[in-house]
Amino acid sequence: MENEKENLFFEPHKRGLMKTPLKESTAANIVLTEIQPDFGPLTTPTKPKEISQGEPWTPTANLKMLISAVSPEIRNRDQKRGLFDGRNGLPEAKDCLHEHLSGDEYEKSQPSRKEKSLGLLCHKFLARYPNYPNPAVNNDICLDEVAEELNVERRRIYDIVNVLESLHMVSRLAKNRYTWHGRHNLHKTLGTLKTVGEENKYAEQIMMIKKREYEQEFDFSKTYSLEDHIMKSNSGHDGHADMCFVELPGVEFRAASVNSRKDKSLRVMSQKFVMLFLVSTPQIVSLEIAAKILIGEDHVEDLDKSKFKTKIRRLYDIANVLSSLNLIKKVHVTEERGRKPAFKWTGPEISPNPSGCGQVLPFPHSDLEAKRPSKDNCAKNLFSTRGKPNFTRHPSLIKLVKSIESDRRKINSAPSSPVKTSKAESTQNSAPFPSKMAQLAAICKMQLEEQSSEPSKKAKGQQERSGHCKPASPLRTLANAELELTAPPLIQPLGVVPLIPSPLSPAVPVILPQAPSGPSYAIYLQPAQAQTMTAPQGLSPTVCPAPSSKATRSKDPTDATTEKAASDAKSGAPTRPGSLQPVPDRPGAKNRDQESAGERGSKRASMLDDSGSKKKFKEDLKGLENVSATLFPSGYLIPLTQCSSLGAESILSSKENSSTLSPNHRIYSSPITGVIPVTSSELTAVNFPSFHVTPLKLMVSPTSVAAVGNSPALTSSHPVPGQNPSSAIVNFTLQHLGLISPSVQVSASPGAVPVSPRIEAVSVVPENVGTQQGRATRYDSPVPGQNQPSGQSVAVTGTPQPVPVTPKGSQSVAESFFRTPGGPVKPMGASCMDFDGANKTSVGTLFVPQRKLEVSTEDGH
DNA sequence: ACCTCCCGCCATGCT
DNA sequence: AGCATGGCGGGAGGT
Numbered sequence: 001m002e003n004e005k006e007n008l009f010f011e012p013h014k015r016g017l018m019k020t021p022l023k024e025s026t027a028a029n030i031v032l033t034e035i036q037p038d039f040g041p042l043t044t045p046t047k048p049k050e051i052s053q054g055e056p057w058t059p060t061a062n063l064k065m066l067i068s069a070v071s072p073e074i075r076n077r078d079q080k081r082g083l084f085d086g087r088n089g090l091p092e093a094k095d096c097l098h099e100h101l102s103g104d105e106y107e108k109s110q111p112s113r114k115e116k117s118l119g120l121l122c123h124k125f126l127a128r129y130p131n132y133p134n135p136a137v138n139n140d141i142c143l144d145e146v147a148e149e150l151n152v153e154r155r156r157i158y159d160i161v162n163v164l165e166s167l168h169m170v171s172r173l174a175k176n177r178y179t180w181h182g183r184h185n186l187h188k189t190l191g192t193l194k195t196v197g198e199e200n201k202y203a204e205q206i207m208m209i210k211k212r213e214y215e216q217e218f219d220f221s222k223t224y225s226l227e228d229h230i231m232k233s234n235s236g237h238d239g240h241a242d243m244c245f246v247e248l249p250g251v252e253f254r255a256a257s258v259n260s261r262k263d264k265s266l267r268v269m270s271q272k273f274v275m276l277f278l279v280s281t282p283q284i285v286s287l288e289i290a291a292k293i294l295i296g297e298d299h300v301e302d303l304d305k306s307k308f309k310t311k312i313r314r315l316y317d318i319a320n321v322l323s324s325l326n327l328i329k330k331v332h333v334t335e336e337r338g339r340k341p342a343f344k345w346t347g348p349e350i351s352p353n354p355s356g357c358g359q360v361l362p363f364p365h366s367d368l369e370a371k372r373p374s375k376d377n378c379a380k381n382l383f384s385t386r387g388k389p390n391f392t393r394h395p396s397l398i399k400l401v402k403s404i405e406s407d408r409r410k411i412n413s414a415p416s417s418p419v420k421t422s423k424a425e426s427t428q429n430s431a432p433f434p435s436k437m438a439q440l441a442a443i444c445k446m447q448l449e450e451q452s453s454e455p456s457k458k459a460k461g462q463q464e465r466s467g468h469c470k471p472a473s474p475l476r477t478l479a480n481a482e483l484e485l486t487a488p489p490l491i492q493p494l495g496v497v498p499l500i501p502s503p504l505s506p507a508v509p510v511i512l513p514q515a516p517s518g519p520s521y522a523i524y525l526q527p528a529q530a531q532t533m534t535a536p537q538g539l540s541p542t543v544c545p546a547p548s549s550k551a552t553r554s555k556d557p558t559d560a561t562t563e564k565a566a567s568d569a570k571s572g573a574p575t576r577p578g579s580l581q582p583v584p585d586r587p588g589a590k591n592r593d594q595e596s597a598g599e600r601g602s603k604r605a606s607m608l609d610d611s612g613s614k615k616k617f618k619e620d621l622k623g624l625e626n627v628s629a630t631l632f633p634s635g636y637l638i639p640l641t642q643c644s645s646l647g648a649e650s651i652l653s654s655k656e657n658s659s660t661l662s663p664n665h666r667i668y669s670s671p672i673t674g675v676i677p678v679t680s681s682e683l684t685a686v687n688f689p690s691f692h693v694t695p696l697k698l699m700v701s702p703t704s705v706a707a708v709g710n711s712p713a714l715t716s717s718h719p720v721p722g723q724n725p726s727s728a729i730v731n732f733t734l735q736h737l738g739l740i741s742p743s744v745q746v747s748a749s750p751g752a753v754p755v756s757p758r759i760e761a762v763s764v765v766p767e768n769v770g771t772q773q774g775r776a777t778r779y780d781s782p783v784p785g786q787n788q789p790s791g792q793s794v795a796v797t798g799t800p801q802p803v804p805v806t807p808k809g810s811q812s813v814a815e816s817f818f819r820t821p822g823g824p825v826k827p828m829g830a831s832c833m834d835f836d837g838a839n840k841t842s843v844g845t846l847f848v849p850q851r852k853l854e855v856s857t858e859d860g861h
Numbered sequence: 862a863c864c865t866c867c868c869g870c871c872a873t874g875c876t
Numbered sequence: 877a878g879c880a881t882g883g884c885g886g887g888a889g890g891t
Binding site: 154158 | 879880881882883884885888889890
């Protein structure tokens with residue numbers, strides 16, 4: 001197991017390389033490996049499924065047990081696998097299954113549709129890689145391999161990868177090969193997307209559409225005009241930009257070039273979709289609106305139903321992936337008309353600028369930087385070369401890029417012939433499975449241990465793992481070590497943590513004392529994930545406000561808090577491992593290097609021009625700068641001391657979520673999934689285009705409320721293990737932080753509680769994301785148990801605890817702070833990045849709808 | 862009956 | 877031509 005862990009942590013892709021060691025771990029793995037070769041899908045195997053079945057579950061019996069416990073379905077799978085294991089011919093195996101199992105049984109054994117969901121698949125996928133991979137290692141992803149390991153058709157992997165690519169979490173390296181960047185670039189990417197979104201006036205478009213709709217309700221004639229209006233406007237200036245794929249500095253190109261094909265595609269749609277969240281005040285976007293806007297861009301004119309339908313389908317695909325990343329959460333917005341599916345942004349708040357202050361990209365750039373105000377400057381100063389500008393790729397540029405890339409690819413691809421590797425890697429299977437196992441285990445663990453007192457330990461363990469650092473592995477590089485070290489501190493709950501004085505000190509041994517406090521784990525895991533994990537089980541910390549709140553329910557907010565925490569956890573979860581970690585790494589440095597920085601730089605430079613349009617950034621940035629400065633002078637701040645960490649987290653979290661927006665926003669912004677923006681203005685603005693300003697009532701379901709309450713701070717603050725922090729505390733904290741408005745308190749009762757005067761009736765019902773289940777662990781999970789009992793480690797990830805309050809912000813914060821490109825030091829940039837948002841805001845404010853808006857989060861289905 | 866969205870056909874475009 | 881990508885929408889599972 002250890003080996004596996006190491007491998008996993010270090011470099012996911014490496015696993016393939018590492019495989020050998022992995023194999024050792026389990027005989028089964030070996031078998032799989034051997035078997036796989038037979039398949040010999042040099043080309044892309046059409047149906048990995050078969051293959052996969054055999055492979056995946058090699059993991060330890062313990063894990064299996066856990067998993068089985070978790071789900072009967074899983075159990076069935078295992079059974080199947082067992083059958084397969086022996087076999088060389090998959091078909092035969094299947095037959096056997098059929099024979100052995102009665103029709104019903106067989107059917108049962110068949111994974112249900114849910115099990116095949118893209119969200120779950122994405123979770124599995126994500127579990128294979130660390131949120132913050134060590135750049136030094138090559139984190140290559142072989143699509144074939146992954147498809148096999150996950151037992152899905154490659155087509156599905158493309159869906160996931162395309163979305164991840166849109167976020168620059170992966171980049172195409174060559175045919176069949178992608179490089180995993182994890183979340184290193186995420187913040188930056190989001191910043192860029194936000195900027196682009198602003199440029200495109202998405203917020204305005206949203207408002208227009210809403211307005212239009214609103215009007216339509218009573219007046220058809222108007223509708224059209226409005227629509228046309230909107231559409232035109234959109235298509236007009238923005239249209240062009242929209243079509244382009246927004247690239248990030250370090251990561252992007254290949255994909256685009258490769259895919260020059262259709263820039264609209266899932267990738268672009270994904271980016272646009274994300275932009276909508278980033279620019280809208282409430283950060284809640286309904287599918288309907290998103291689809292309209294996306295269609296509008298392409299073809300304003302026809303809102304053809306079929307087209308709309310197709311768009312919606314795609315959006316679901318994208319949403320599933322984003323949900324798995326804990327960036328969004330499914331909610332329902334209820335308006336007069338009825339209830340509409342929508343998604344709420346649960347990711348970090350982002351400043352308009354390319355966030356990456358010191359981030360990742362080393363390439364110098366120009367325009368963007370120049371434009372960028374302080375943030376960028378900060379980044380620049382800190383890292384001269386680094387600030388990468390973001391830009392939208394211009395079609396014209398694409399060709400150039402392509403040629404360049406093609407050359408590069410040729411080079412890259414040659415070596416890569418994926419197939420073989422994959423097989424070889426197949427060995428990895430062990431790894432992958434472990435991850436799965438880990439996830440499952442994590443879930444189980446969470447359930448079992450929710451209440452266990454040791455969360456902190458687990459967390460630590462997980463953290464390390466998650467961090468992709470392999471705990472004991474000799475392999476670790478300093479960087480990793482640093483990461484690990486830093487990460488934990490950040491992550492850990494305020495109270496809990498100990499140790500490492502500062503993230504900066506890399507030398508410090510990673511092991512954190514695991515305090516009994518539960519929260520610690522929360523830290524590791526990003527809230528979002530945590531949630532996810534839980535949710536599936538029904539544990540849903542988030543969901544159940546009541547339990548969490550028990551401590552003190554004095555205010556509903558508490559409950560809300562819980563939810564939030566959960567949601568946060570979810571959101572954070574993906575990141576968990578790394579999220580907190582301060583990864584000093586320079587993301588992708590390696591990869592980049594491989595790619596030829598020079599090319600990129602040049603490309604980018606050219607790109608910059610294109611992107612150059614973003615003057616907005618500057619403005620935004622300015623605002624952000626101020627904010628950031630105010631909030632956190634420097635990333636350094638973050639000595640992980642408990643106290644400090646808490647403060648930082650809270651702050652950060654609040655920042656992120658609320659982002660730049662006005663104070664009001666903060667409240668809303670809270671990562672909490674269900675949370676509804678308390679502030680009436682924001683909500684109204686976004687949601688309701690209506691011009692009339694009317695006070696709205698916010699109806700918050702308990703859950704949602706709970707969510708509100710959850711603030712990262714809380715999480716961090718509460719050392720208490722799994723249990724939710726007392727609601728009172730939470731409330732206090734939140735309020736204190738500004739996450740929640742005092743007025744907002746949430747009531748436990750299911751009924752909605754009027755929050756702000758303005759809001760008349762907004763009810764939020766938390767829905768859990770469908771995928772929640774699998775999410776839990778990522779990378780960490782895979783390794784069941786090195787040091788810790790397998791279960792524990794897993795648990796960390798998945799801790800179901802309801803309240804793990806990891807603040808989203810914490811994650812982001814951590815990232816920003818730690819991420820110093822060069823090293824530990826990167827104060828300014830990070831800080832800058834995180835806090836931005838204040839300035840922007842709100843177009844939406846304009847309209848205050850009289851309508852009532854209800855936002856409900858779905859609990860797990 | 863509606864919401865989701867899996868599944869896989871088949872177009873597209875690179876090699 | 878062969879293969880990698882991925883657009884697309886039928887249609888089915890879930891609720």
